[in-house]
Amino acid sequence: MNKQNNKLGWLFASPYLIFGLVFFLGPLIWSLYLSFTNWDLIAPTFDFVGFDNFRKALASEGVRSAFWVTYKFMMLFVPLVTIMSLGVAVVVQGLPKFKSVYLIGFFLPYLSSGVVASLIAQGFLSYNSPVNEFLRGNFGINIDWLGSPLSALFIVGLILAWKFTGYYALILTSGLESIDKEVYEAAAIDGVTDRQRFWKITLPLLYPALYTTLILSFGVTFGIFTEVYQLTGGGPNYATNTWQMEIYNQAFNNLQAGYASSIAILASIVTFISIFIIRKVLEGWGKRNGWV
Incomplete structure (x- = not known):
């Protein structure tokens, strides 16, 4: 019976496993091999150059x-999307009815292109x-929103936060719904204020949902491409040049696929190390609140 169950389990898992082998493991091995070559994406042959690409x-x-732009986006995007999604979740969770309708409305930007x-x-x-005509005509202010390093960084971060807020709010709302209401009732009897209830009860008990959304939001910052490519192209002066933007430019604009593969490998290493450290920090917070 156990053997039959194991076979059935492997059968159901096989589509995902095959997908991973074909579209993840295969390209990963090929990219690792290319990182040691000078392939230009066009020539049928290429030479082995060792660690030159990495150097x-x-x-x-x-x-x-x-490397640095990723962490700049992280410091901007993660707090912003966390506050926005938590605010949406708290407000929606307190509504007497039509919660799902409001959540769907906030979730729609996540589905947009x-x-x-x-x-x-x-x-x-x-x-x-x-907007700019109003500012120029009434206040004499002329802002190059996408031409300034600080404003370009903020605009991209704001678009991403707008897009992901509804998605994370769904997760946080589910976490809020799972908190036992008797805890709040006991706190009210003890005279706990609303502020104390939020910081001392809600946030610690919301740890599983917050852990999920924080890990997801940190992961997003290592994969930013579409918004940067469309709005700034990585500029001005590399101010929004993400890992994906640098890989794209080297592979498809400069036709240095081998060199771009080495950058992709470095980006993967930085991502895994960063997420590992972030996980440990979050798990330490959870341990202090009795979750780990």
């Missing part, structure tokens, strides 16, 4: 900028947009 990448201004959202933002912030 070049470590000395590259574009790679260094991708990043290209469309970026094009709308680009038109909204263009030189001749109503």
